[in-house]
Amino acid sequence: MSLFPDCPLPLDEYPRVLLAHGGGGRLTQSLIDKMLLPSFDNPFLAPLHDGAILPLDGQRLAFSTDSYVVQPPFFPGGDIGRLAVFGTANDLAMCGARPLFLSCALILEEGLRMENLWRIIVSMKEAAQEAGVQIVTGDSKVVQRGKGDGVFINTSGIGTVLPGVEVGPQRVRPGDEIVLSGPLGVHGIAVMALREGLSLDADVKSDSAPVFPMVRALVEEGIEIHMLRDPTRGGLSAALNETANKSSVGMVIEEERLPVSPEVQGVCEILGLDPLYVANEGNFIAIVKEGWGERAAELLRRHPLGREAVAIGRAVPEHPGTVIMSTRIRGERVVDVMSGEQLPRIC
Amino acid sequence: MRYLDEYRDGAAAQKMLRLIARTATRPWTVMEVCGSHTHALLKYGIDRLLPDSLTLIHGPGCPVCVTPVEIINQAIAVAARPDVIFASYGDMLRVPGSGKDLLSVRAEGGDVRIVYSPLDALKLARQNPDRKLVFFAIGFETTAPANAMAVFLAERDGVDNFFMLTSHVLIPPAIEAIASSPDNRVQGFLAPGHVCTIAGYTQYEALAAKHRIPIVVTGFEPLDLLQGIYMLVKQLETGGHEVENQYARSVKREGNPQAQALIEKVFEVIDHKWRGIGVIPASGLRLKGPYARFDAAKALALESPPSEEETVCIAGLVLQGVKRPVDCPAFGAACTPEHALGAPMVSSEGACAAYYLYARREETPA
Numbered sequence: 144m145s146l147f148p149d150c151p152l153p154l155d156e157y158p159r160v161l162l163a164h165g166g167g168g169r170l171t172q173s174l175i176d177k178m179l180l181p182s183f184d185n186p187f188l189a190p191l192h193d194g195a196i197l198p199l200d201g202q203r204l205a206f207s208t209d210s211y212v213v214q215p216p217f218f219p220g221g222d223i224g225r226l227a228v229f230g231t232a233n234d235l236a237m238c239g240a241r242p243l244f245l246s247c248a249l250i251l252e253e254g255l256r257m258e259n260l261w262r263i264i265v266s267m268k269e270a271a272q273e274a275g276v277q278i279v280t281g282d283s284k285v286v287q288r289g290k291g292d293g294v295f296i297n298t299s300g301i302g303t304v305l306p307g308v309e310v311g312p313q314r315v316r317p318g319d320e321i322v323l324s325g326p327l328g329v330h331g332i333a334v335m336a337l338r339e340g341l342s343l344d345a346d347v348k349s350d351s352a353p354v355f356p357m358v359r360a361l362v363e364e365g366i367e368i369h370m371l372r373d374p375t376r377g378g379l380s381a382a383l384n385e386t387a388n389k390s391s392v393g394m395v396i397e398e399e400r401l402p403v404s405p406e407v408q409g410v411c412e413i414l415g416l417d418p419l420y421v422a423n424e425g426n427f428i429a430i431v432k433e434g435w436g437e438r439a440a441e442l443l444r445r446h447p448l449g450r451e452a453v454a455i456g457r458a459v460p461e462h463p464g465t466v467i468m469s470t471r472i473r474g475e476r477v478v479d480v481m482s483g484e485q486l487p488r489i490c
Numbered sequence: 491m492r493y494l495d496e497y498r499d500g501a502a503a504q505k506m507l508r509l510i511a512r513t514a515t516r517p518w519t520v521m522e523v524c525g526s527h528t529h530a531l532l533k534y535g536i537d538r539l540l541p542d543s544l545t546l547i548h549g550p551g552c553p554v555c556v557t558p559v560e561i562i563n564q565a566i567a568v569a570a571r572p573d574v575i576f577a578s579y580g581d582m583l584r585v586p587g588s589g590k591d592l593l594s595v596r597a598e599g600g601d602v603r604i605v606y607s608p609l610d611a612l613k614l615a616r617q618n619p620d621r622k623l624v625f626f627a628i629g630f631e632t633t634a635p636a637n638a639m640a641v642f643l644a645e646r647d648g649v650d651n652f653f654m655l656t657s658h659v660l661i662p663p664a665i666e667a668i669a670s671s672p673d674n675r676v677q678g679f680l681a682p683g684h685v686c687t688i689a690g691y692t693q694y695e696a697l698a699a700k701h702r703i704p705i706v707v708t709g710f711e712p713l714d715l716l717q718g719i720y721m722l723v724k725q726l727e728t729g730g731h732e733v734e735n736q737y738a739r740s741v742k743r744e745g746n747p748q749a750q751a752l753i754e755k756v757f758e759v760i761d762h763k764w765r766g767i768g769v770i771p772a773s774g775l776r777l778k779g780p781y782a783r784f785d786a787a788k789a790l791a792l793e794s795p796p797s798e799e800e801t802v803c804i805a806g807l808v809l810q811g812v813k814r815p816v817d818c819p820a821f822g823a824a825c826t827p828e829h830a831l832g833a834p835m836v837s838s839e840g841a842c843a844a845y846y847l848y849a850r851r852e853e854t855p856a
Contacts, residue, residue: 159597169828339606399500412494414606415838465850472503472712474535476848 167377205240220348224263228270239308252291274353312389320436325426350425396456497711524682525552525839554837608640615652635749653786663773683737690745766806805832
């Protein structure tokens, strides 16, 4: 008799973990659905939101965690430290919560330059101030040279859910409007252009930033928010598809309305990438009650990070679980989840 | 964005669609040979905007898809060797060989790297003189000049640890094979703009004359495609069989002579097997003369035992334009991009991937 229950992922298909299992696409989803969710099953995990909402002494606490492995660790407009603070703070904001406290665990590779570590730590300190959070506990480990990739960071965070706010896929209804707070693909392209050694005429700098102030602005103005998501790994496509799936609604977005800068579009053309699949930081999607989309976008545009906020589409009763994009030439296409890594193409 | 937005303009596209609808008075069947055309047609939803009387057949123009399984197996075998760095265009990594793909080789510890250019692969070879660098040189006429350049430089500079595993194919012989097949239904061809940028289109003139069939060299943006289709329909309606050049901003009749000279210097034309289709005469390229020693298959003695193909998969029929991806019993069920039975499901130019990504809704209602 085997000591362990049978592995729920078909071993004949994937005897080993592939990079694509971490790419945010369908393989990541199957890892979560088949291995993680059934094993850890509980009502707080089940919604699979960016964080868990925990009732505690009449308060609602949001709790989230994320690990950061970005390569290279320094890129135009930011670094791994800044990302580690804003990323988790933003996951809390996507629960409708004010981010308050973070933990910080560092996994360092033997040989990492001390001055680089220091740059990262200073950057985390500044980012924490900017995001209004305190780093209150931490850990550090060093692994042998060759057993890590310079530096990995994990941060976990807690925050308090704003009064009256209840967000989650179960609240999304047909008719709801989808608002995007900022331009697509800026962070992902900044990192990828550097990785591929593309020298660009125009700088593309990561727009990594804390988004809580924008969420708060929407809440304070009484916008009825049904769902919040930051389209990080897997891009806008993954965020919309996951939400459409869990909410059992269809979605329709308009290509013409998507804010994509000429620089990002240009790099995407060169590398054969689609901005819909490129990772974002510093923006988020708010799904708001029918009739409130334009008002929400207008409120966001008053914020310096939300200048390009725009209502991009809506939830519909048709084709549940599927996202359709009306293209610029007024054709229609399905916006699917990326199936693995977004691989550069041949020609 | 300048030079792109103009070719994605909604109002201009509507106008072109009306022109096509007015011009097409009878049913016509045309083939877009190139996989990038197939993807653009589905990505912009053009296939659903065209009049019903117009049938588009997707052609074999996907180099990833037509690379023989024997060569994929050679790639998988050599990539697993500890003394080898295997460099490839990203597209090839998920293509199923017999049993596994290059991504699995990487997960098992093989040194498999994605490069954007064969010159990057050559650089890797120079940086790692104690290891063998094998570059997976596949593609149509478009990638041949850069691949030829890499070998040319390796020979000139004596980079002896650089090798190429080649599966190079040529478009005109494939059009010839389709047009002369007894079951051919295709009445006009959209020819690939980027291939013609290199090779020119004089060879297509011979094909058009021989088969009395119109051919339009076409670009890749929505308006390019719509205009190319319009030009083709106009010829069909009037009985024309000329080669027309829609993509004149990139393609000249004689192509790029420098690039052609380099290809001829390094490669020779051979009969080549296309995966799913079979051997097409004079349709492939092989390293020749002083460059033959960079041929990985020879230099590293790679074996290529005949390999079995998946039996359910109808990739061959899809590549020949005989069947559509959705006609396959495995489409979207046993065969998905995560677990593909055939190469057209994983390539960014593969017809099955295009249907799976952009057009699944109508085929498999949720």
